[in-house]
Amino acid sequence: MSATPTAAPLLRTPLHDLHLELGARMVPFAGYAMPVQYPAGILAEHRQCREAAALFDVSHMGQIALAAADPADAARALESLVPVDALGLAVGRQRYGFFTNAAGGLLDDLMLTRRERDLLLVVNAAGKDADLQHLRTHLGHRCSVQPLADRALLALQGPQAGAALARLNPGVAALRFMEGGEFELAGAPCFLTRSGYTGEDGFEISVPAERAEALARALLAQPEVAPAGLGARDTLRLEAGLCLYGHDITATTTPVEAGLGWAIPKVRRAGGARAGGYPGADAIDGQFATGTSHRRVGLVGLERVPVREGCELVDAHGHHLGRVTSGTLGPTVGQPIAMAYLAANHAIVGHEVHAVVRGQRQPMRVGPMPFAPHRYLRRMAG
Amino acid sequence: MTIKYTPEHEWIDLTDPSAAVVGITVHAQDALGDVVFVDLPAVGTRFAKGDVAGVVESVKAAADLYMPVSGEVVEVNETLRADPSLANSDPLASGWFFKVKPADAAELDGLLDATGYDALLKSL
Numbered sequence: 001m002s003a004t005p006t007a008a009p010l011l012r013t014p015l016h017d018l019h020l021e022l023g024a025r026m027v028p029f030a031g032y033a034m035p036v037q038y039p040a041g042i043l044a045e046h047r048q049c050r051e052a053a054a055l056f057d058v059s060h061m062g063q064i065a066l067a068a069a070d071p072a073d074a075a076r077a078l079e080s081l082v083p084v085d086a087l088g089l090a091v092g093r094q095r096y097g098f099f100t101n102a103a104g105g106l107l108d109d110l111m112l113t114r115r116e117r118d119l120l121l122v123v124n125a126a127g128k129d130a131d132l133q134h135l136r137t138h139l140g141h142r143c144s145v146q147p148l149a150d151r152a153l154l155a156l157q158g159p160q161a162g163a164a165l166a167r168l169n170p171g172v173a174a175l176r177f178m179e180g181g182e183f184e185l186a187g188a189p190c191f192l193t194r195s196g197y198t199g200e201d202g203f204e205i206s207v208p209a210e211r212a213e214a215l216a217r218a219l220l221a222q223p224e225v226a227p228a229g230l231g232a233r234d235t236l237r238l239e240a241g242l243c244l245y246g247h248d249i250t251a252t253t254t255p256v257e258a259g260l261g262w263a264i265p266k267v268r269r270a271g272g273a274r275a276g277g278y279p280g281a282d283a284i285d286g287q288f289a290t291g292t293s294h295r296r297v298g299l300v301g302l303e304r305v306p307v308r309e310g311c312e313l314v315d316a317h318g319h320h321l322g323r324v325t326s327g328t329l330g331p332t333v334g335q336p337i338a339m340a341y342l343a344a345n346h347a348i349v350g351h352e353v354h355a356v357v358r359g360q361r362q363p364m365r366v367g368p369m370p371f372a373p374h375r376y377l378r379r380m381a382g
Numbered sequence: 383m384t385i386k387y388t389p390e391h392e393w394i395d396l397t398d399p400s401a402a403v404v405g406i407t408v409h410a411q412d413a414l415g416d417v418v419f420v421d422l423p424a425v426g427t428r429f430a431k432g433d434v435a436g437v438v439e440s441v442k443a444a445a446d447l448y449m450p451v452s453g454e455v456v457e458v459n460e461t462l463r464a465d466p467s468l469a470n471s472d473p474l475a476s477g478w479f480f481k482v483k484p485a486d487a488a489e490l491d492g493l494l495d496a497t498g499y500d501a502l503l504k505s506l
Binding site: 036037041042043044046231235304305306308328329331358 | 415416418419421437439440441442444470
């Protein structure tokens, strides 16, 4: 997470006044004034999410609706920019995906939900203007591209999120991981998905901006719920092994290098019924076939010293291996954790490397991700 | 009790002139957030005023700890090393970092007193 330096005045989310009232420490992030933490602090907010339920304001993220007379036309159009199975996505189902460039690099990552009448995209705050331009340029003649600027986005995350939210509308209990639907909450018409960025069960709630504060207050009034800021959001997602765009994935990393190949279904890969047809498909299919020279790994520190973004990684002889793309002391795992890109011959679970922190080598071991187990409420297959 | 401050938000308690106690201020720990790691100097190391003598790391950031005065480290707080959260919960007492034997009494005049440090905080 990094603040974006900008001379322009910071934008505010519909919950700005509530953040101040709750005592949040506000920081610039992607052009917005956002709460990095509340008085409880990042560690307490992190624990709140792992043990009960935490409420995050993620209204800075972009919500974009793609619509056509036949929503399948919007899905077909999106498949020309994103290697997902948008056409095969049933109403009420959600997928993770990304925009790619001609070299197969990642332009932004996103969540996609098929709704009755349209496709809902949620994209990163820093990329939303560029994403909108990209969609309009390439798809504008095939479907409508509508930013939902009049809607806020709240994330309620944690093992007790379901119980807290069900008190506002018992119907939400029917949703399972990566499913979405329309629900009324605190008198507001909302679109919910059961998903998030913490590794926990939870919901993301798209709510009309003018009803967002009342809904947030109704959620915070539940005994399980407390507010959490971007600081905890970052430690939670890192423990969950989830990539942060601009750090762990960029325009110069491909989905295969990033270990995100699972998000590209067979139908869009070489030999599939709708193979390719998106920017960089040849490069990405080539990497699926032959592998990549380096790939994203998770690292666990064997000492207590936190290892942070930008830190150099070396082998036992001091030879350069790569750099850390995200790192912190994992509050739940209780050890330094990091993500980095390593050459394939080092990117093996159990392999030991050294992080150079203030001139000292700190041993780290390539570990499986997620660092903290995902606890999603999945619908059983079949 | 004589406590002085640096513009870098360290405090130094000069009650014992042969073992002055050094820590970070309430403002410093608040700005850092939850402290999760401290790197302390080795006992016996000599530093000049302004040298980096340690590191304090929160969930979000790492910050250097500067020597308020020139001198030799005579003791470090092993309790803090084991429980870095003391830097947040008790920064002016049990959350101390190390003790130093000042080498040059004249340097002490360059430090801020409580009034001067309060004025500095108000100007931030």
